[in-house]
Amino acid sequence: MGSLGAPELILIILAILILFGGKKIPELMRGLGKGVKEFKDAQNGETSSTTEEKKS
Numbered sequence: 001m002g003s004l005g006a007p008e009l010i011l012i013i014l015a016i017l018i019l020f021g022g023k024k025i026p027e028l029m030r031g032l033g034k035g036v037k038e039f040k041d042a043q044n045g046e047t048s049s050t051t052e053e054k055k056s
Contacts, residue, residue, distance in 0.1 A: 004012075010023060 016025065
């Protein structure tokens with residue numbers, strides 16, 4: 001299988017827009033961002049309580 005080019009990426013983006021609609025996409029991306037942040041924190045051994053203590 002080859003790498004993804006511009007036409008394939010455009011097709012994927014259009015499919016996502018059709019499936020979820022323009023208003024739902026920012027909410028989905030926000031949730032994805034939070035999930036990635038939590039995953040990175042878990043990899044580093046941090047919990048929500050330790051990150052709150054660092055802020056104080």
